[in-house]
Amino acid sequence: MGDRYKELFEKLNHTETPVGLEERILLRIKTEERHFSRVKSLTFGVSTVTSLGIFLWTFVFLTESLKESGFWQYISLLFSENGTILIYWRELFYSLAESLPIIGLIIVLMSTGFFIWSLTNLYKNGKYIQIKEC
Amino acid sequence: MDKNDTQLIVDFLNDEANSFDFIVFRYTKSIYNFVFRMVGNKNDAEDITQDVFVKIWKNIKKFDQEKNFKTWVFAIARNTTIDWLRNRKNVTFSSLDTDQEMFEETISDILPLPDEIFSRKELVHELEIVLDKISIESKTIVFLHLKEDMTFEEIAEIVKKPMNTIKSQYRRTLHQIRGLLRI
Numbered sequence: 001m002g003d004r005y006k007e008l009f010e011k012l013n014h015t016e017t018p019v020g021l022e023e024r025i026l027l028r029i030k031t032e033e034r035h036f037s038r039v040k041s042l043t044f045g046v047s048t049v050t051s052l053g054i055f056l057w058t059f060v061f062l063t064e065s066l067k068e069s070g071f072w073q074y075i076s077l078l079f080s081e082n083g084t085i086l087i088y089w090r091e092l093f094y095s096l097a098e099s100l101p102i103i104g105l106i107i108v109l110m111s112t113g114f115f116i117w118s119l120t121n122l123y124k125n126g127k128y129i130q131i132k133e134c
Numbered sequence: 135m136d137k138n139d140t141q142l143i144v145d146f147l148n149d150e151a152n153s154f155d156f157i158v159f160r161y162t163k164s165i166y167n168f169v170f171r172m173v174g175n176k177n178d179a180e181d182i183t184q185d186v187f188v189k190i191w192k193n194i195k196k197f198d199q200e201k202n203f204k205t206w207v208f209a210i211a212r213n214t215t216i217d218w219l220r221n222r223k224n225v226t227f228s229s230l231d232t233d234q235e236m237f238e239e240t241i242s243d244i245l246p247l248p249d250e251i252f253s254r255k256e257l258v259h260e261l262e263i264v265l266d267k268i269s270i271e272s273k274t275i276v277f278l279h280l281k282e283d284m285t286f287e288e289i290a291e292i293v294k295k296p297m298n299t300i301k302s303q304y305r306r307t308l309h310q311i312r313g314l315l316r317i
Contacts, residue, residue: 005308009280011258015170018180022162025187026155032188 037125044122051115058107065101074099139203143194154194158187161204164282165211171277172215172270182218186211202288209292212274219270257315264314272307275300 066072074096078085085092137145137156145153165186170179189210197206265273274293278284286304290297 005276005311006280008257008261009276012261012281015167015176015179017163017166018176021166021180021183022155022158024180025158025162025184028184028188029154029158029191032191 040125041122044118044125047118048115048122051111051118055108055111055115058104058111062101062104062108065104066099069099069101071096071099071101140199143197143199143203146194154191157190161207162187165207168208168211168277168282169215171265171273172212173219174266178218178222182211182215185218186214189214202291205284205288205291208278208282208284209294212292216270260315261311264311267314268307268310272303272310275304276307276311279304 074092077092139157139160142153142156142160146157162183166179166183169182169186170176173179173182186207190207193210197203271293275289278289278292279286284292286297286300290300293300295303
């Protein structure tokens with residue numbers, strides 16, 4: 001019974017798609033794509049510079065902490081008195097571990113990770129733009 | 135050579151050039167027609183169709199590949215059209231709903247289209263006028279079922295309503311169309 005309705009709807013004129021609509025859609029998507037890429041590049045550019053700054057700052061902070069904690073003195077022992085180290089290696093190991101500025105090290109590792117992540121994304125996005133524009 | 139939707143989506147997600155172009159070329163005609171039937175204006179239909187494809191492009195990563203792509207595409211088209219109608223024409227929520235006030239009782243069977251109506255020369259034109267008088271929701275259901283050959287299950291997914299509601303709304307709409315064509 002619904003067949004006549006179907007037939008009627010099939011007769012309903014298929015409105016002609018405007019000429020070049022598909023091309024205009026693709027062009028609009030390309031424009032959006034370019035806009036997103038630019039925003040991404042800007043974001044990753046800013047985060048790369050920021051993370052580099054953070055990395056340098058935390059690195060200075062870490063080296064200062066290492067100096068203050070006497071870590072380098074223990075390290076120098078490692079290369080100077082080989083005989084003593086063989087006997088007291090366990091004590092030296094504990095001293096090294098104790099003098100290690102864990103928090104500073106974690107911060108440096110995190111900022112390094114952030115910097116590498118930003119730089120990789122910046123590079124990937126740049127490469128993507130190059131491919132798309134070719 | 136003719137890849138199915140899932141293959142095209144996978145290709146697109148793997149950054150394969152032009153795979154999205156095929157999706158655009160495959161769906162533009164039906165989306166444009168669907169939108170045009172809802173808004174009744176060519177320029178607006180073109181703008182909305184462009185918006186629909188931009189949304190598809192932006193959200194394709196979120197598409198669940200276990201589901202039907204056509205249904206997903208039409209759901210985006212429907213939502214974009216409704217949003218557009220609400221924003222531009224100040225259409226109220228109630229006018230987007232069903233024509234329930236006209237059909238309070240449930241119609242169990244689809245009444246046939248009588249010969250005297252079906253044989254009219256201007257019937258297609260009359261139908262176009264009638265379609266302008268029914269709600270967007272009802273129009274969506276009959277259009278997707280009769281023109282796009284979608285099942286009630288697929289339409290229910292698009293409209294986000296239970297399948298039985300869609301079925302009864304479909305029957306009511308056909309009854310309404312029949313009534314309006316008789317006048």
